[in-house]
Amino acid sequence: QKEVEQNSGPLSVPEGAIASLNCTYSDRVSQSFFWYRQYSGKSPELIMSIYSNGDKEDGRFTAQLNKASQYVSLLIRDSQPSDSATYLCAFYILTGGGNKLTFGTGTQLKVEL
Amino acid sequence: EAEVAQSPRYKITEKSQAVAFWCDPISGHATLYWYRQILGQGPELLVQFQDESVVDDSQLPKDRFSAERLKGVDSTLKIQPAELGDSAMYLCASSPTSGRAKTQYFGPGTRLLVL
Numbered sequence: 001q002k003e004v005e006q007n008s009g010p011l012s013v014p015e016g017a018i019a020s021l022n023c024t025y026s027d028r029v030s031q032s033f034f035w036y037r038q039y040s041g042k043s044p045e046l047i048m049s050i051y052s053n054g055d056k057e058d059g060r061f062t063a064q065l066n067k068a069s070q071y072v073s074l075l076i077r078d079s080q081p082s083d084s085a086t087y088l089c090a091f092y093i094l095t096g097g098g099n100k101l102t103f104g105t106g107t108q109l110k111v112e113l
Numbered sequence: 114e115a116e117v118a119q120s121p122r123y124k125i126t127e128k129s130q131a132v133a134f135w136c137d138p139i140s141g142h143a144t145l146y147w148y149r150q151i152l153g154q155g156p157e158l159l160v161q162f163q164d165e166s167v168v169d170d171s172q173l174p175k176d177r178f179s180a181e182r183l184k185g186v187d188s189t190l191k192i193q194p195a196e197l198g199d200s201a202m203y204l205c206a207s208s209p210t211s212g213r214a215k216t217q218y219f220g221p222g223t224r225l226l227v228l
Contacts, residue, residue: 034217045219049216106154
């Protein structure tokens with residue numbers, strides 16, 4: 001079982017719709033969870049972090065964390081063509097050397113006009 | 114707004130040649146990371162520094178890769194000799210030592226193509 005799993009997509013949504021991106025994780029994940037956005041050919045850009053069960057909202061973005069079910073999701077409301085990118089979830093995982101930020105493979109989102 | 118700086122942005126080299134990448138973290142960030150990202154995959158940690166000390170280099174191919182952060186500020190990642198399979202994006206990130214989550218901030222990356 002992989003430590004972090006994401007559906008690679010592509011996920012296509014019409015402009016103005018809600019995009020829902022999901023990520024599951026293994027038992028060794030620690031308490032810090034992150035979502036990064038990566039445009040093609042660019043580096044990852046932090047969108048949100050979440051540490052506690054429940055929802056965290058920032059503008060059009062909402063992160064949801066459910067530790068019992070071991071998943072974290074990202075909702076994008078009123079999706080825009082500029083949201084078209086790959087979204088990476090990341091978690092700190094406990095290793096012998098300490099905590100290591102481990103990324104999923106990313107979900108490609110396409111917002112269509 | 115403070116950013117992580119990296120150079121060069123692009124590098125084309127032939128296999129068996131040596132290449133070097135440079136990173137300057139956000140001012141005050143004691144922790145520096147080097148990642149490699151292959152197309153279609155998430156970034157994978159190569160090496161982590163805390164100040165000038167290596168914290169984790171378990172995934173660094175030490176027969177050909179080396180990294181240093183001599184004064185605990187900027188850092189250099191070297192590959193010698195480069196192989197075709199090294200073609201990837203090399204990302205540098207930094208994070209503050211204190212704080213709840215050690216949020217990592219990435220530089221623009223260096224795209225390496227080995228011919």
